[in-house]
Amino acid sequence: MAPERGFQGETLLDVRDLKVHFPTPDGVVKAVDGLSFTVHRGETFGIVGESGSGKSVTNLTALGLVNRKAAQIEGEVLFKGRDLLKLTPGELRHVRGKELAMIFQDPFASLHPMYRVGDQLIEAVKVHSNVSKKQAEERVLELLGAVGIPRPRERFRDYPHQFSGGMRQRAMIAMALTHNPDILIADEPTTALDVTVQAQILELIDHVKREFDIGVILITHDLGVIADVSQTVMVMYAGRAMELAPKDELFRKPLHPYTWGLLDSMPRIAQKGTRLLPIEGAPPSLINVPPGCAFHPRCPHRFQPCDRERPAFADRGGGHPEACHLTIEDKRRLWAERDARRLGVAV
Ligand SMILES: Nc1ncnc2c1ncn2[C@@H]1O[C@H](COP(=O)(O)OP(=O)(O)O)[C@@H](O)[C@H]1O
Ligand SMILES: [Mg+2]
Secondary structure, eight states: OOOOOSOOSOEEEEEEEEEEEEEETTEEEEEEEEEEEEEETTOEEEEEOSTTSSHHHHHHHHTTOSOTTTOEEEEEEEETTEEGGGSOHHHHHHHHHHTEEEEOSOGGGTSOTTSOHHHHHHHHHHHHSOOOHHHHHHHHHHHHHHTTOSSHHHHTTOOGGGSOHHHHHHHHHHHHHTTOOSEEEEESTTTTSOHHHHHHHHHHHHHHHHHTTOEEEEEESOHHHHHHHOSEEEEEETTEEEEEEEHHHHHHSOOOHHHHHHHHHOTTTSOTTSOOOOOSSOOOOTTSOOSSSTTGGGOTTOOGGGGTSOOOOBOOSSSOOBOOSSOHHHHHHHHHHHHHHHTTOOO
16 A cells, blocks of 8 residues: 555646566566555656666556566556556557657657658647547647747758757657646656756746646656655665655655755755765665665664565555554764754754
8 A cells, every 4th residue: 555645636647656677687676566656646756866776667568568468567557546557468558648648868769860840740739639630730739838948930841950959858858748747757857967057948848737737747866856856755676665755754854764864865865064874885786685675784873674574565654654663762862963064063
């Protein structure tokens, strides 16, 4: 069961105990290992974690884009009550694009370099709906306007290389919105962009979330990216959820030592003038995930049970589930001390 928490709004996606394991010649890659979360209409749900923590695999599985023959998939991905893991490839194709749409880090991966942007969008409109070319074109112009592409009638005839990185990402968002999906999944949508353009694209994602009344899953390795636009944040490590909380709560009162490490190592979060403290060590290979808590070898607060017992991902009060053996009291104290040190305040 996904833990209960505060966000009001229709539940769109309810992921329950999802496991995605890839058998390989070197061993089983446990890319996702027991993940539960819910996403609501009107919510931007941020998923954050270092590279290789299973963020993309989680969402590609939900979209049916992970080859079921190459992976052992368990659990449920309920989209408006229907388990996406039980759909046929044909049914999934229908859901994907029409009800759940995804954008990626590299818009070139989805835009064909040899065709005009407008024509590609027209094709996208026509895939799922029986409209004339003229109607499709009107819809595309409307969408290009909605995502803030200036002079859409002229830009419509451009090729992708004539668009800047930010404009290409806007075009991808337009394409994703073609069929009024309920959920937009954005996987590192701003990682390839420079900082000012990043901020504009995040603002646009926030704008379309409200305008189109959808839910958004925003995947990133950078806590700074979700700081402004997410309502809820899930922190992932080694294919597992470490902590899940309303965004403000996560930044003000984080409960998991891994989150503390992320906060201390993020340049945009740490205060100006304070030293950045990277988390020591590296994330584990997902073929050899450490026993007990996957984070314990890197955790400065590890103690007795951490290398043996896997802490349950559970809400220990306050609608803020996490997976750590420390008591809530210890966590509150340790974070207060750490936070004070970080801000240069005497404890
Ligand atoms: N088809 C596959 N076969 C084997 N391992 C895979 C496959 N796809 C992804 N992985 C592994 O799953 C892990 C999680 O990957 P991913 O979800 O892409 O991480 P993230 O998006 O958090 O950076 C990585 O170790 C990756 O190498
Ligand atoms: Mg990824």
